[in-house]
Amino acid sequence: MSKNDEKRQRIFDKYVSNRNLLIDNGFLEGEKDTYICPICLEAHKTIDGKDPLSLEDAPPKSLGGKSNTLTCKSCNNEAGHTIDFHLTERLRELDSTAFLPNTETKVKIKFDDQITNATINVDAHGKISMFHSKKNNHPIKLEEQMVGLKGGEVVNLEFLKTRVIPEKLEYALLKTAYILAFERFGNSIIYDSCFDIVREQLNNPDERIYPENFWFTPPYPKEMEGVYFVCDKGLESILVIFNLDTGNSLRKFGVFLPCPVNDIATVLERLNEQFADEKNLTLKLYPWEQDDKYLEDIEQIKTMHQWISNRKK
Numbered sequence: 001m002s003k004n005d006e007k008r009q010r011i012f013d014k015y016v017s018n019r020n021l022l023i024d025n026g027f028l029e030g031e032k033d034t035y036i037c038p039i040c041l042e043a044h045k046t047i048d049g050k051d052p053l054s055l056e057d058a059p060p061k062s063l064g065g066k067s068n069t070l071t072c073k074s075c076n077n078e079a080g081h082t083i084d085f086h087l088t089e090r091l092r093e094l095d096s097t098a099f100l101p102n103t104e105t106k107v108k109i110k111f112d113d114q115i116t117n118a119t120i121n122v123d124a125h126g127k128i129s130m131f132h133s134k135k136n137n138h139p140i141k142l143e144e145q146m147v148g149l150k151g152g153e154v155v156n157l158e159f160l161k162t163r164v165i166p167e168k169l170e171y172a173l174l175k176t177a178y179i180l181a182f183e184r185f186g187n188s189i190i191y192d193s194c195f196d197i198v199r200e201q202l203n204n205p206d207e208r209i210y211p212e213n214f215w216f217t218p219p220y221p222k223e224m225e226g227v228y229f230v231c232d233k234g235l236e237s238i239l240v241i242f243n244l245d246t247g248n249s250l251r252k253f254g255v256f257l258p259c260p261v262n263d264i265a266t267v268l269e270r271l272n273e274q275f276a277d278e279k280n281l282t283l284k285l286y287p288w289e290q291d292d293k294y295l296e297d298i299e300q301i302k303t304m305h306q307w308i309s310n311r312k313k
């Protein structure tokens with residue numbers, strides 16, 4: 001068995017026994033010894049079926065994420081290409097347009113009404129160099145421009161048009177948050193119909209389904225990461241906080257997910273109203289300790305379900 005297979009089997013067993021525990025205690029109905037793909041809800045009896053289960057990275061691996069859950073290979077590939085790309089690409093762009101070390105940016109330079117294509121390269125020590133290649137430019141015009149360009153002169157830089165679609169970048173944040181919530185709470189609440197809107201969005205990235213303004217960049221310290229319940233009355237939801245690390249920069253994101261108490265659209269409306277009014281909104285988050293006992297500890301699972309059903313009343 002390869003290392004990859006071993007890891008997949010370990011994750012499979014962990015989430016299958018979590019699901020069995022929930023079925024045995026009456027929290028879930030359905031067939032035991034089954035792994036459900038959190039993206040498409042397809043049932044898997046082994047790690048290597050017709051559509052095998054593959055390691056899912058949340059956040060994406062290139063942004064410092066780890067693979068602690070499994071999704072169908074087809075779900076994994078599809079979401080990777082159509083959603084995650086926009087997030088990794090945008091963060092790369094932000095790094096390079098801020099001229100952070102180890103980045104390269106293609107730009108257009110405007111000088112004397114002429115446009116030159118160039119590449120700005122920032123090395124590991126932060127030294128910035130600009131390259132103009134003869135291949136990408138009209139050679140005679142480039143020559144003229146180089147002669148005209150004197151040291152210390154101000155030139156206009158224009159960044160190339162981005163390939164990033166802003167909505168898809170948002171869906172990538174949603175996907176990371178959703179997978180992290182599944183990693184943390186397992187099968188406990190993820191199949192509640194309140195999460196249908198998340199899955200629908202991830203499976204239809206060309207349409208806007210999830211309400212807007214569901215993410216923000218919190219001013220919390222780097223160490224604060226995890227999956228929390230927002231306990232404030234009327235704002236009950238799940239807040240997932242994670243860092244995205246390009247290797248050059250670290251950015252923190254907060255994403256609001258539904259919880260079975262409220263409709264997420266209503267929660268987001270209230271949150272955005274309150275935020276506009278108060279500017280800094282304090283939320284009651286639970287739990288502070290981020291252990292992974294929720295998967296195997298029936299007492300914690302019971303407490304969580306109890307909290308949800310009390311709030312629903």
Ligand SMILES: [Zn+2]
Binds near residue numbers: 037038071072075
């Ligand atoms: Zn799937």
